[in-house]
Amino acid sequence: MLTIKNLHAEVEGKKILKGINLEINKGEMHAIMGPNGSGKSSLASVLAGRDNYTVTEGEVWFNGKNLLDMSPEDRAREGVFLAFQYPVEIPGVSNINFLKTAVNEVRNYKGLPPMEAKEFLKLTKEKQQLVDFNTNLMNRSLNEGFSGGEKKRNEIFQLAMLNPSLAILDETDSGLDIDALRIVSNGVNKLRDEEKSFVVITHYQRLLEYIVPDFVHVLYNGRIIKTGTKELALELEEKGYDWLKETEHEKESV
Amino acid sequence: MINSNEIIDDIANKEYEFGFTTDIEMDIAPPGLNEDIIRFISAKKNEPEWLLEWRLKGFQAFKKLKFPKWQHFELPELDLQALSYYAAPKKKKQLNSLDEVDPELLATFEKLGIPLNEQKALTGVAVDAVFDSVSVATTFKGKLKEMGVIFCSFGEAVQEYPELVKKYLGTVVPHSDNIFAALNSAVFSDGSFVYIPKGVRCPMELSTYFRINAQNTGQFERTLIVADDNSYVSYLEGCTAPMRDENQLHAAVVEIVALDHAEVKYSTVQNWYPGDKDGKGGIYNFVTKRGICKGQSSKISWTQVETGSAITWKYPSVILQGDHSEGEFYSVAVVRNKQIADTGTKIHHIGKGTRSRIISKGISAGHGDNSYRGLVSVGPRAENARNFTQCDSLLIGNQCGSHTFPYIESRNKTAMIEHEATTSKIGEDQIFYLNARGIDSEKAVALIVNGYVKEVLNQLPMEFAVEAQKLLSITLEGSVG
Ligand SMILES: Nc1ncnc2c1ncn2[C@@H]1O[C@H](COP(=O)(O)OP(=O)(O)OP(=O)(O)O)[C@@H](O)[C@H]1O
Ligand SMILES: [Mg+2]
Numbered sequence: 001m002l003t004i005k006n007l008h009a010e011v012e013g014k015k016i017l018k019g020i021n022l023e024i025n026k027g028e029m030h031a032i033m034g035p036n037g038s039g040k041s042s043l044a045s046v047l048a049g050r051d052n053y054t055v056t057e058g059e060v061w062f063n064g065k066n067l068l069d070m071s072p073e074d075r076a077r078e079g080v081f082l083a084f085q086y087p088v089e090i091p092g093v094s095n096i097n098f099l100k101t102a103v104n105e106v107r108n109y110k111g112l113p114p115m116e117a118k119e120f121l122k123l124t125k126e127k128q129q130l131v132d133f134n135t136n137l138m139n140r141s142l143n144e145g146f147s148g149g150e151k152k153r154n155e156i157f158q159l160a161m162l163n164p165s166l167a168i169l170d171e172t173d174s175g176l177d178i179d180a181l182r183i184v185s186n187g188v189n190k191l192r193d194e195e196k197s198f199v200v201i202t203h204y205q206r207l208l209e210y211i212v213p214d215f216v217h218v219l220y221n222g223r224i225i226k227t228g229t230k231e232l233a234l235e236l237e238e239k240g241y242d243w244l245k246e247t248e249h250e251k252e253s254v
Numbered sequence: 255m256i257n258s259n260e261i262i263d264d265i266a267n268k269e270y271e272f273g274f275t276t277d278i279e280m281d282i283a284p285p286g287l288n289e290d291i292i293r294f295i296s297a298k299k300n301e302p303e304w305l306l307e308w309r310l311k312g313f314q315a316f317k318k319l320k321f322p323k324w325q326h327f328e329l330p331e332l333d334l335q336a337l338s339y340y341a342a343p344k345k346k347k348q349l350n351s352l353d354e355v356d357p358e359l360l361a362t363f364e365k366l367g368i369p370l371n372e373q374k375a376l377t378g379v380a381v382d383a384v385f386d387s388v389s390v391a392t393t394f395k396g397k398l399k400e401m402g403v404i405f406c407s408f409g410e411a412v413q414e415y416p417e418l419v420k421k422y423l424g425t426v427v428p429h430s431d432n433i434f435a436a437l438n439s440a441v442f443s444d445g446s447f448v449y450i451p452k453g454v455r456c457p458m459e460l461s462t463y464f465r466i467n468a469q470n471t472g473q474f475e476r477t478l479i480v481a482d483d484n485s486y487v488s489y490l491e492g493c494t495a496p497m498r499d500e501n502q503l504h505a506a507v508v509e510i511v512a513l514d515h516a517e518v519k520y521s522t523v524q525n526w527y528p529g530d531k532d533g534k535g536g537i538y539n540f541v542t543k544r545g546i547c548k549g550q551s552s553k554i555s556w557t558q559v560e561t562g563s564a565i566t567w568k569y570p571s572v573i574l575q576g577d578h579s580e581g582e583f584y585s586v587a588v589v590r591n592k593q594i595a596d597t598g599t600k601i602h603h604i605g606k607g608t609r610s611r612i613i614s615k616g617i618s619a620g621h622g623d624n625s626y627r628g629l630v631s632v633g634p635r636a637e638n639a640r641n642f643t644q645c646d647s648l649l650i651g652n653q654c655g656s657h658t659f660p661y662i663e664s665r666n667k668t669a670m671i672e673h674e675a676t677t678s679k680i681g682e683d684q685i686f687y688l689n690a691r692g693i694d695s696e697k698a699v700a701l702i703v704n705g706y707v708k709e710v711l712n713q714l715p716m717e718f719a720v721e722a723q724k725l726l727s728i729t730l731e732g733s734v735g
Binding site for chain 1: 678686690705
């Protein structure tokens with residue numbers, strides 16, 4: 001479903017991604033870990049099409065289409081969803097109105113008519129329960145004044161509403177309390193199916209106890225330097241990243 | 255990805271939707287401003303002597319007044335002698351019904367979305383259509399008359415209800431108020447007249463639709479609205495003009511009088527031709543609008559959505575004379591390309607317990623320059639006067655300007671005046687967030703802007719709120735990159 005080949009990207013002249021290779025198949029759950037500043041959010045941004053990143057080399061294919069040729073909105077409509085590490089506040093735009101617009105833009109792209117008000121309401125109710133999303137937040141301005149955890153929960157709620165085929169969750173677990181972490185993880189697990197793929201960016205092994213990944217990748221200095229299974233996350237929890245960095249530097253100096 | 259400049263250029267070159275002209279036989283006076291032309295206009299309209307005298311007093315005042323210098327923009331050179339002060343579609347004979355209106359004119363208004371045929375007209379809205387200087391048709395006049403509501407062209411009111419006109423004309427905006435109001439007093443062409451009798455709640459929205467068509471003419475209408483005791487009326491004004499190469503002056507005057515317990519809501523959706531991307535050919539919209547809450551517990555509320563014109567320069571104001579009277583001003587002003595807006599309100603608290611509320615939302619895009627200028631004055635007698643002002647600016651892009659000039663003059667210690675102001679910018683990260691949910695940049699801006707102006711649009715009658723919303727998305731299209 002998603003193939004990333006030798007992806008290089010820079011921002012403001014600074015090289016951030018230095019040759020990422022990654023293959024994600026339908027139904028798979030991938031976790032990406034790595035120290036601060038290693039390029040995890042950058043990778044997510046490049047995939048979502050943020051325009052301050054310049055791709056200097058490499059390719060990204062999504063369901064047979066060249067993702068890098070598409071506008072950010074078209075990527076979203078094609079089924080790429082990014083749950084932001086730092087969701088943006090948009091005063092004056094109600095959460096519900098925003099969601100309705102988003103849902104209908106995606107439908108329109110697929111040649112479907114706008115969703116009936118009743119159907120939309122039903123869908124909203126159903127998905128709200130999935131992540132235990134407070135109804136009060138529906139009518140408030142999008143993310144405005146939301147607590148950190150509420151914002152994260154809103155991202156997952158949107159994910160549930162938009163039902164994409166590839167969801168990239170950028171540190172959705174940070175800022176969530178223990179109960180919320182469980183609720184959100186359960187929500188994600190319920191959304192999992194053999195058609196959908198996930199990329200979960202996280203610093204904490206704890207999340208991966210709830211959402212069990214098929215693969216764990218370590219991103220360091222703009223490259224994936226190690227790939228393993230969920231045991232790798234445990235190992236990282238124990239040993240940190242230094243042992244990997246060392247081997248990486250050894251490789252570099254050869 | 256599309257280059258931001260490309261979108262901006264694309265939009266700048268986009269045609270103004272209402273820029274067509276109507277080919278119609280006109281009576282046009284030769285250019286020039288002098289006593290003769292004033293006498294000519296007055297005679298053409300078969301006016302009584304007192305009105306001619308009043309016009310001439312206006313002209314005397316005009317000659318003594320100077321163009322102001324305090325505004326936050328450079329006043330363009332105005333050659334008032336080069337303008338024609340009278341332009342009217344030629345009438346074959348006296349019109350007795352709508353069927354006799356020139357079909358070309360009916361078609362023009364239909365094209366503008368203002369059908370004058372009562373069967374097709376928006377239900378619940380009576381329209382007075384003003385084409386260049388004269389009112390061509392007023393709908394639902396008969397129905398309103400049954401309730402005693404007078405809604406007709408100004409010229410007709412002078413003929414039919416001279417005592418009412420004489421009693422109120424110039425009582426809110428005197429003939430010497432400012433140079434543009436003085437000019438209007440001297441040469442005003444037509445406009446609308448409204449009288450709501452005691453105790454009547456006007457059953458439909460009243461609306462005037464102004465259309466400038468002729469070239470090199472000034473447009474000087476005068477609107478007078480009188481709401482007698484315990485009455486209510488909601489009034490709406492809309493306007494468009496064709497695309498021209500020369501800038502055109504629009505110097506209208508609106509006067510509102512609200513007597514005891516009366517309420518008047520006046521809404522404007524202004525979409526005059528803004529000119530090309532440098533403002534060339536756009537309308538200079540220099541109007542004087544003022545209402546007086548003469549009676550106790552009366553209320554006047556201005557709502558304006560200003561999206562057009564090369565320059566918009568106006569301060570719809572309220573004099574709160576009656577005790578416990580109330581004034582409101584809700585405004586959205588949008589500038590893009592090189593448009594200029596210097597607008598706001600003046601509220602004069604004179605009576606006891608008077609209250610006012612000002613909500614101003616400025617939106618600046620492109621090279622637009624938006625100023626809010628407001629005065630809240632509280633007189634010595636205005637015990638417990640209250641004012642709340644909220645003044646927000648939204649910036650789109652890096653080259654636009656936004657300024658706020660709030661003036662407060664209080665001469666009563668019991669007055670409470672609150673002023674809040676915010677400036678925000680539509681950020682790239684906000685747009686990207688919406689993009690990442692499948693919403694393109696133009697829709698994203700529209701979504702943010704609509705959220706931003708909601709509080710003001712909510713004040714408009716339903717149909718017009720929808721219209722205004724559409725207008726806002728058109729005028730802001732492509733303002734982002
Ligand atoms: N606009 C920018 N200008 C300059 N440098 C940037 C910009 N955006 C990101 N970077 C840099 O790119 C590098 C990677 O950042 P990124 O946000 O991808 O890290 P991350 O792996 O997500 O880190 P964290 O775990 O802290 O979220 C960092 O060194 C960061 O400072
Ligand atoms: Mg990050």
